[in-house]
Structures are given as C-alpha cells and as structure tokens.
Amino acid sequence: MTTPATDWLRLDQQICFSLNAASRAFGGVYRVVLKDLGLTYPQYLVLLVLWEHGELPVKRLGEHLRLDSGTLSPLLKRLEAAGLVRRERSARDERSVEVRLTPEGAALRERAAEVPRRIAAATGLDVTEVQDLRDRLERLTAALDAYGTDPAPAPS
Amino acid sequence: MTTPATDWLRLDQQICFSLNAASRAFGGVYRVVLKDLGLTYPQYLVLLVLWEHGELPVKRLGEHLRLDSGTLSPLLKRLEAAGLVRRERSARDERSVEVRLTPEGAALRERAAEVPRRIAAATGLDVTEVQDLRDRLERLTAALDAYGTDPAPAPS
DNA sequence: CGCAACTAAGTTGCGCGCAACTTAATGACG
DNA sequence: CGTCATTAAGTTGCGCGCAACTTAGTTGCG
Numbered sequence: 001m002t003t004p005a006t007d008w009l010r011l012d013q014q015i016c017f018s019l020n021a022a023s024r025a026f027g028g029v030y031r032v033v034l035k036d037l038g039l040t041y042p043q044y045l046v047l048l049v050l051w052e053h054g055e056l057p058v059k060r061l062g063e064h065l066r067l068d069s070g071t072l073s074p075l076l077k078r079l080e081a082a083g084l085v086r087r088e089r090s091a092r093d094e095r096s097v098e099v100r101l102t103p104e105g106a107a108l109r110e111r112a113a114e115v116p117r118r119i120a121a122a123t124g125l126d127v128t129e130v131q132d133l134r135d136r137l138e139r140l141t142a143a144l145d146a147y148g149t150d151p152a153p154a155p156s
Numbered sequence: 157m158t159t160p161a162t163d164w165l166r167l168d169q170q171i172c173f174s175l176n177a178a179s180r181a182f183g184g185v186y187r188v189v190l191k192d193l194g195l196t197y198p199q200y201l202v203l204l205v206l207w208e209h210g211e212l213p214v215k216r217l218g219e220h221l222r223l224d225s226g227t228l229s230p231l232l233k234r235l236e237a238a239g240l241v242r243r244e245r246s247a248r249d250e251r252s253v254e255v256r257l258t259p260e261g262a263a264l265r266e267r268a269a270e271v272p273r274r275i276a277a278a279t280g281l282d283v284t285e286v287q288d289l290r291d292r293l294e295r296l297t298a299a300l301d302a303y304g305t306d307p308a309p310a311p312s
Numbered sequence: 313c314g315c316a317a318c319t320a321a322g323t324t325g326c327g328c329g330c331a332a333c334t335t336a337a338t339g340a341c342g
Numbered sequence: 343c344g345t346c347a348t349t350a351a352g353t354t355g356c357g358c359g360c361a362a363c364t365t366a367g368t369t370g371c372g
Contacts, residue, residue, distance in 0.1 A: 013204060013272060015279065015286050016182045016197075018293040021222055023179040024329075025300035026172045031330090032304060041172075042358065048169060059320060066177055069321050071359050078357085095320040095367045116169060123171065124299035130171050133296075136289060137174040143280035144181035148188060180359075187360090198328065215350060225351050227329050234327085251337045251350040 029122045033115055037108065042067075043079055044112070047101075050085065051109050055100035057090065084108060185278045189271055193264065198223075199235055200268070203257075206241065207265050211256035213246065240264060 030041040039047070042065075049064045050056070058072055065072075076099060079085045084105035090096040123130070186197040195203070198221075205220045206212070214228055221228075232255060235241045240261035246252040279286070 014290050017201065018290045018297065019175065019179045019182060022293045022297045023175045025297045026175060029300050029303045040357065045173065073322050097321065122300055122303040123296060133292060134170050134174045137178045140279060140281065141174065141178045141181045144185050144278055147185050147278040196327065229352050253351065
C-alpha cells in the first residue's frame with residue numbers, strides 16, 4: 001500500500017495549519033516593521049493599493065484585497081481618523097464612496113519605502129523561491145474558491 | 157540589470173498577501189465543512205490535538221497550536237459550554253489547567269472523520285505537492301520567527 | 313412613469329489573535 | 343523560613359474577517 005489512511009488524512013490539516021502559521025508569523029514581522037508608521041498590515045495593504053492606483057471606490061479596493069465592506073468600512077474610518085485618507089460620495093453614483101489619499105497619506109509612501117526590503121530579508125527567500133511559492137499559493141486559493149461553485153472540475 | 161527595484165520590492169507583498177489569501181480561502185472551505193459539527197476551524201484544531209494526545213494542559217495545547225492563553229482561554233470556555241471538553245485544575249500544579257474530552261467530545265471524532273478527505277479534495281493537490289508546500293511553509297515560518305531574535309543568521 | 317431587482321456602503325454581532333495586564337501558585341536562593 | 347523571580351491561566355482591549363442585515367441609490371422593464 002502507499003500512504004496509510006491516517007497519514008493521508010492528516011495532510012490536509014498540516015497544509016492549512018502551516019499556511020495559517022506562516023501567515024501569522026508574517027503578521028508578527030509586519031507588526032514590528034510597521035510599528036513606527038502606526039499601521040497594521042491590512043491598513044498597509046490598503047495604502048499600497050492607493051499608492052499604486054490613486055483614488056478608487058471601496059468596492060474596487062475590496063476586489064484588490066479580497067475584502068468586503070464589512071471589513072473595509074471600519075478600517076477606512078480608522079485610516080481617515082488618522083488623517084491618511086479621505087472618503088467622499090461619488091458625484092456620478094451616489095451609492096459609491098471614493099477613497100483617496102490625503103497629502104499625509106501620500107507622503108507616508110516614502111517612509112514606507114524601506115518596508116518591503118526588510119520583510120524580504122526576514123523571509124530568507126530569494127526572488128525565484130518567492131515567485132514559485134506565490135504561484136502555488138494562488139493556484140491553491142483558486143482551487144479553494146472553486147469549492148462549492150464547481151464540485152467536479154475538469155482535470156486540466 | 158536583473159530585477160528592477162520596484163518589482164523586487166513588490167514581491168514581499170505578493171508572498172504575504174497570497175499566503176493570507178490562501179489562508180482565508182481555506183477558512184471559507186472549513187467553515188462550510190465544519191458547519192454541521194458546529195465548530196470553527198480553531199476549535200477543530202483543538203479537538204484534533206485532544207483526539208491525538210488525550211488530556212493535556214492549556215500550555216501544551218498552546219505549544220501545539222502556536223496560541224497563547226489569551227486566545228485559548230475563551231475558546232476553551234466555548235468548547236466547554238458546548239459540552240465537548242472539561243477543564244480542571246491540575247492536582248500536582250495548581251497553576252495548570254488540564255483540558256480533557258467529554259464523552260461527547262470524544263464521540264465527535266467519528267463524525268469528523270470525513271472532514272480531512274473533503275478538505276483534501278477541495279485543495280486539488282496530491283500528496284507530494286502538499287508535503288512539499290508544507291515543508292516550504294514551515295521553513296518560511298521558522299525564518300520569520302527568527303526575525304528580531306537572530307538578525308544575522310549564518311548562511312546555511 | 314412606476315415599481316421591482318439589483319448594487320454599494322455601512323452596521324451589528326461574533327470569534328479569533330495578540331499585546332498588555334492581573335492573579336495565583338511554584339521554585340530558587342540567601 | 344521568607345522573599346523575589348518565574349510560570350500558568352485568565353482578563354481586557356482592539357483590530358481584523360466574515361455572515362447577516364439595513365439603508366440608500368440605480369437600473370431595467372412593462
């Protein structure tokens with residue numbers, strides 16, 4: 001026989017658990033690195049998107065970050081209270097809220113320039129390893145997202 | 157030139173983000189699969205450890221799961237309220253609290269037997285891919301944990 | 313036009329995850 | 343034996359992340 005059932009049945013737990021553990025370990029490193037910017041990791045992600053794309057509605061922000069308004073609304077409120085972003089109703093569509101950087105928020109970009117390098121150093125990975133891992137994880141996420149939607153996918 | 161600075165600087169974000177996204181996608185699948193057991197994923201993890209090791213103190217549980225008492229205490233309280241575990245002060249060391257399964261908690265193991273297979277199916281990965289990914293993630297977690305502790309590790 | 317279906321944000325509630333702190337018990341050491 | 347550092351659990355506070363719901367604005371269609 002190949003793999004005993006008990007071993008096999010434990011692999012799923014190991015993969016999700018190690019994923020989870022790695023994600024939380026990253027959180028710890030980001031917490032240290034972002035401390036003097038006064039940002040949490042999710043807040044930093046929002047600013048990354050805004051630095052790249054300029055202003056955009058909450059909806060689009062959520063698509064980039066895989067987050068819904070239930071998470072983003074209070075988070076953006078905190079960023080606004082910190083003076084880093086402004087939120088204003090779109091004139092074209094009164095349902096939509098445009099999020100844009102304040103001068104302070106835009107200026108923070110330079111102070112954050114060091115962050116990626118420090119994180120990359122903490123991983124101990126080189127560029128090709130990072131790319132490979134990222135690709136695998138994105139395929140995995142796509143497969144997991146398909147669960148429920150697509151119970152019997154055509155084998156590639 | 158090799159990789160432009162901007163590309164390079166973005167890789168860290170991609171790896172942590174895709175890690176995060178995969179972890180949350182897993183959460184969604186587990187939420188569906190664990191729904192009729194009335195468990196969250198962290199609660200399921202606690203039960204997995206108890207099913208394997210029998211009774212053990214909160215401290216040990218936390219070492220297995222990478223969680224502290226701040227997270228475990230309320231979680232265990234909920235599991236106790238659900239009738240799945242009992243908590244009692246150790247006689248040998250009055251500081252310690254032993255967590256053990258109730259008959260109901262032990263019985264839940266059989267109803268949970270299907271879970272790993274369903275999760276494994278949702279990942280679309282085979283055994284070797286899972287092992288490889290898990291190994292990489294564990295090395296990554298170890299590297300991230302060393303951050304701050306070991307600023308200049310000897311290059312293997 | 314009028315009304316139903318849809319869509320974007322926001323709110324509420326709950327369970328982590330973690331920092332910071334408190335309480336209580338143990339161990340070490342003079 | 344007393345005192346002081348250490349350890350285990352628990353509590354508090356806060357920020358996600360997500361389900362479920364509400365509110366308000368838009369679109370489609372007869």
